[in-house]
Amino acid sequence: METKPERHHRHEEARDGEDDAVAMEHGALSLQRGGATLFGWRQDEEAGRRRRVEIREVDFFSRDSRARSHDDAGDGRDDVNIGLHLLTTTSPDEEMTAAAAKNQKIEASSAVEAELRRVVEDNRRLRGMMNELTRNYGAMYQQLLQVTQHHPHRQHPVDLMINRSSLAHTRLTTAASYNDDTSAQQLLRVEDEAASDGAGEASPSLSNGGNHNDGGDGKQRRTSSNVTAPPARENGGGERAELPAHKTRVSVRARSEAPMISDGCQWRKYGQKMAKGNPCPRAYYRCTMAVACPVRKQVQRCAEDKTILVTTYEGHHNHPLPPAAATMASTTSAAATMLLSGPATSRDGAAALLGHPAALFQFHHSSSIPYASTMATLSASAPFPTITLDLTQTPGGVVGSGGGLLLPHHGLGLHRPPSGIHPVAAPAMPLSPLATLLQQLPPTGSMSLAGLVARHEQQQSVMETVTAAIAANPNFTTALAAAISSVMAGAAHQAQPTPRAGNIGSAGEANGSAGGAAAGPTAAGAYGASGGSPRFATQSACTTSTT
DNA sequence: CGTTTTTGACCCGCGC
């Protein structure tokens, strides 16, 4: 059943912020308590191993440790021998041997201490880097706000998207759900109009304000129409009357064994249906983060490949999104924006594929970003214009078997794979571009400072590449905004479990892999080189099925 | 006891 994990996650949410230690263990970008765990579980694991070693030393040679501490403090006392003499009757030779052994232990302890000091220093440096990143983000955010305020009515859709994407309150289906025709241009126009009414910049968190489509519950379905249509039935008819005729949807295809991907929002299941041609039932969820939030989503497994979970979002949130959801929204909207703002090609019959993903993500490839393999398509052949983000494609060289992207446990709030499933084979879920960058960093084999520094340098190198990409392709700014938003969300809320992620995932927060908001259970420890662990719940293939 | 899930019934659009 889905209920247990879901509720478990609710517990996690309730504990949000109460357990920094756990957060640190799980946080991919945790900088709390002086223990930066910037590189995910491997570092955690390494740190844990060191802690274990340290504990063993302390427990077994506690006297030595204290004596050394005193020596270091300069009081010059040596109370070690006192204890030994009191407890043993040893010969002079034995005493010498014991003393030698003691000295060795003291030296070992000193080495450990020195290493710890180095690690602490490194953590301090990492904190500084993170603070700088935070400042940069703030500056960029302010600039975006200024741009938005100065050009409230002439904002380019892409800019708009950037603005919205970079905010923590980006709606989940940024490019979706406009009650307009199927034309992408119109869709963009509606976006622009939505911005001009003031809701866009004044309240980035609220997409409903100026949105044509909502105001309602999203229940009007494909009715032609309009507000004047009589209620279909007594109950709920009013809601339906406010709903749009046609909605654009955002569909995300990802590999997951969880019943539902965790996007940071709270969902309430209100229906389940057997769809024709698919043995797996389709589940219908409604956003419950705010009263009358019109956003709905459908979750269904792909008939051809049951490991692929297809999540379709529809509607705009009428409330601020939690960071985890904002992250997801940013990623989704970024891809959608790039899709919509790209050069037009044809595909899917009359459908418009506005911008070939491969081209759009070209710079991604140049940066070795696996996110590049994400396929985003816009189809107008469906009943609704639907933007599909296919995250099931295997990025070259990123993952081995299993296919699909390995997700970071960065703020996305994704599921971990069930314990026992090797991370390499873990299902893929959407991830933010920068999270992917971080994920791309090689695992830390040891906790050596050199390794950390090397990773930092590598990370900086990647960042430089990203910067170059921005200059090369304006569209990428959207992705960057999403990435920054993701990082910020992950850093600030990495200890925050995904709200009601249980819908989705098995809970538990067990051992720590870097998890960000997606901190979750167990299998994390086995998470390999990706440095991140998608959160997957233990679930059967047809996860949405409850029978 | 409040919230969420389950599930059968119902509504609606569409094609024939």
Added chain:
DNA sequence: GCGCGGGTCAAAAACG
């Protein structure tokens, strides 16, 4: 008009 399929409702059950 009828049947089909998609989507939603709402009472009952389940859960914590």
